[in-house]
Amino acid sequence: MKYTIKNVAKIANVSITTVSRVLNGEKGVSPKTRRRVLNVIEELGYSPSASARTLKTSLSKTIGIAVPDTLGDFYGEVINGIESTATENGYNLIVSLNHHIIKEELAAVNFFKAKKVDGAILVTTLGDDDYVRFLIENGFDIVLLDRDPHGLKVDTVKTDNFHGGYMATEYLLNLGHSAILFIQGLSYLDSSRERFNGYKKALKDKGIKRDDTFVLDGDFTTKSGYSAIKRYLKGHGLDFTAIFAANDQMAIGAIKALHDKGISVPEDVSVIGFDDSYMAPYVIPPLTTIKQRREEMGRVATELLLSRINSRDERKKTPRQVIVPVDLIERESAIPISSKRRR
Amino acid sequence: MKYTIKNVAKIANVSITTVSRVLNGEKGVSPKTRRRVLNVIEELGYSPSASARTLKTSLSKTIGIAVPDTLGDFYGEVINGIESTATENGYNLIVSLNHHIIKEELAAVNFFKAKKVDGAILVTTLGDDDYVRFLIENGFDIVLLDRDPHGLKVDTVKTDNFHGGYMATEYLLNLGHSAILFIQGLSYLDSSRERFNGYKKALKDKGIKRDDTFVLDGDFTTKSGYSAIKRYLKGHGLDFTAIFAANDQMAIGAIKALHDKGISVPEDVSVIGFDDSYMAPYVIPPLTTIKQRREEMGRVATELLLSRINSRDERKKTPRQVIVPVDLIERESAIPISSKRRR
């Protein structure tokens, strides 16, 4: 029931070489024979064995992607961007989830190696840089997404987190707020840290001295945003007028925590998020946020990777860092401070 | 830089057969030799070529999963369940997204075939049954997730959609509601249809005659839930007291649409969703919903598949249909009708 090139050859009355030529669209086959072969292939529903091909050519037409998980809008959309670009170019995807666990990341590497992927995209990986270096030394073309190069010679694609953090904070500042809470995400991630840096810089530029107690821990989940604010309120009461959360999910959690205490958004407290997730427009009130072009990041990363894979040039192109711009999406969760003062 | 079994053999001063034995953990190798070989493997960072292995054994230790996309909570969690179970059992994952497009589903089939996956899990596929049949005839072990067998001899895993729909509706009914809107999801999906059937049955059992205008179209997106209610309100005004949405996202969209018209949830209108998505507890008001065990579905499907793959038995086990139970999660978006009557 499983046909091989040999079967096709026999039935079409040609050599396997000819079949192979047809398969790969090479010239040097008469239109007539080509037709015949194609017919047999169609009839049999034959498809060539990828493993035999890979074994022979050491090219798999496959790219590996390592991603923490598939939860939340971010990774899902990034994957979509990667997948469609890959597919358009005839490449397939092998996905490895690592659940934010370094050991599993390492497993992915061996997996990719064994599968002979032509290249890999590492999304938000946290492993130390040795891990990335290892991959490079093993001759893999790779690109890092949502992660800094840390001095390594790799292509990277990331959101302009710093500027996004700056914009968000500046926006609140211009609205008249100065007591602005920041809920950070996983603090060991570059993206979270840079948003934080943007926050700090914006405050500094306005000459506002930063209060360390205004920086709350979160982990990018809605729950963590909720808990952070709930805890803060219990400890400090309402001594702030605005919140900048490092992503929308935490912002939504924060709004809920405020709501539970009878504090209204945006009348009492303005909130701004980061991502522009699907839910943002439907939150009550609709969430003002920094839009991150997630799918585009996936696309760009894939294009970078494929261009690298297909570069015959031995002295590979120098590493490229692309920074995807962000936009401020104004909705209703942040308003001027003057319009409240209800406390 | 790329090592083969031959390199390992030479350096360890043994035959490739011995290396192969070590690799596969077979007995019949002296502890001493095994050690030595293992050391060389470690040193070289050698990992066996999956393609050569697959070519030889026609076993890839890989399962393919075809899924519409990775957006929203549902697919993400299902994939997580599949992935962890697969990994635990030494299987790897090849993911194919089809964006709800039949043609791309078909492409996935060929992909799986070429990659010689040992089995496949098809999630929410919509292709006609021939497509599934084709896969079966080609000797693939497959299991369908979130899809009915439609008379085919395949394992399936699905949520108890009918009962879930029934429970949700009954719950509203018991709260005193009788004018209950239903927002359906993609109507060609089994899951959406069954939730609808549950809704109809519950109404019927209570002797309430169903109003066709009470059934609104949606596509499982938040936006579609929002639009559906907005449109309905414009056409009919507020002639209902409750809404059952076929998933949480649409429920959230619906709440927003009501809110925009100054209609309060749950005081004026009760809303119930389906899924128990991550966002459900953080919506304002927290969403009452039917919990779907997404990750478990992924786990079960994978276990089913692996057991089938590993069944030496030629006359394969008869098809199994597992229905994963649902739970009603009471939160605050649905309340008794008596406590309002504010209109």
Place this chain on the structure above:
DNA sequence: TTGTATGCGTTATCAC
């Protein structure tokens, strides 16, 4: 306990 030889399904090299 260890090794030799064959073949899996392709592509590539060379001949015709």
Place this chain on the structure above:
DNA sequence: GTGATAACGCATACAA
């Protein structure tokens, strides 16, 4: 324009 054949890296039947 077409075909025979070696090789890719591994697992395995068979020897030793």
